Amino acid sequence: MSSYATPPGGLPPQTQLTTNRARFTQAYAVLPRGTMTDIVTSALPHWDGTRLWVVARPLTGFAETFSQYVVEVAPGGGSDRPELDPRAEAVLLVVTGTVTLGLAGTDGGTTEHELGQGGYAYLPPDAPWTLRNGGAEVATFHWVRKAYEAVDGIEVPEAFVTHESQVEAVEMPGTEGAWRTQRFVDPADVRHDMHVNIVTFEPGGAIPFPETHVMEHGLYVLEGKAVYLLNEDWVEVEAGDFLWLRAFCPQACYAGGPGRFRYLLYKDVNRHARLW
Template sequence: MTTTDPYTYWAPTGGHPPQTKLLTDRAIVTEAYTVIPRGVMRDIVTSNLPEWTGTRSWVLSKPVAGGAVTFSQTILEVAPGGGSEKPEPQVEVEGFIFLMAGALEITHEGQAHTLTPGGYGFLPAGSTWSVKSTGAEAARFHWVRKRYQPVAGLDPEAKFGQESDVEPAAMPGTDNRWRTTRPLDPNNLAYDMHVNIVTFEPGAVIPFAETHEMEHGLYVLEGKAVYRLNGDWVEVQEGDFISMRAFCPQACYAGGPGRFRYLLYKDVNRQVEL
């Protein structure tokens, strides 16, 4: 049996903890993975972006020595009316936006697309687009960026949609208790990145230590679980972020009481560059 409740999307709002709060937290940086718990996404660690107005950001992942190097992942909080006429400063970089709160209008190559929570947009490298927060509250969304690796004869298309309109695919032998929603066609080799939504019902597991070339940015949208990362058990909840470098052994146990869902970046479909 699977949960049929409406999807929820946890998004940070900042703030500052009181002096009475213990400073002990779950944040950790290792050579194999990084965990950024939601409790450290505060006002003091936000950054402004010169291409954007009415905007602040939490940078969750960027290429650093000893860490993941294929992508950046940032949560943006854009006040009503704020946005950018030219958000992407690098013509060779593609992007994926996933909205958690508010409303967002993306105009891509002259065509407007309105996103509500659970909405997404894939923006190919070199395309022309702008973005504006159009709701009564701030728009809060993920922006995943990656330098596109071109292949002759393959050209990825822009894609816009809503999570609820994409049929999840069940993992084999799981009775639909572990399933993946794939906004981008996994069989289309033009895409060299995927950003999927993975759902586990209580008690579902990844029953082996995945160890592979793909890097991950994992943001928990809903629920809690324990993740096995390079031999360590790490407890995570909605709003937490995990960055995994290539070949970090990984597994998961969703203990409940509700379902566990996360947004997952991975680099795919390309030959290893030497």
């Protein structure tokens, strides 16, 4: 079973140096795990026993298509009205504890799904859902949100629930398994306008060229460490860090070990570029 990083919370001692790896540039941002303290948490309307770290939100002139939260729900906490924007689709990935996700069916009933570590859910726009922590331990999950871009003649995708263990990790060509991606949605399914995948590198695995593309990224490191190329800078990253990459930001990485390097990756896909 994997052990996934979560925000440390708390507050550093007064003796700690202020120097760290935090960066915010015109092309990318790096939020090291140490920046996710108690003093930067937020609350949400209609959520009980819950706090969250907002690690990405749309900013004009920077990343513009998504928001991402790391949500911590205490025992007994949760929400019966979690999403207030009917345009918003979402992906949830549970990293600690267990939550109960309620999905409304077309028959008016509700189906409940128990999601533990590695549990994954896609929630389409305007789909009623609830989330509760009925366990005895704090539960933590990633919540990626995007305003769904509807297309005439294309159906909105349906909700689904799965687990990362049920999704095959497909190796990238020529890597002999050193670089693998778990794709939770078929890339050819144009109903979906975002992909949220888990990418894994074995020690020594690498992206051996600077990827430069129109998709913007949110990248939360779940396990391990690596050196990541962001625009013109090589930056060390580790479990619990979050990276935010603007469209066309050159990127590559090298996973030096000693263990595997894994991250949750968001990207926008399958839609025309907007013409303002």
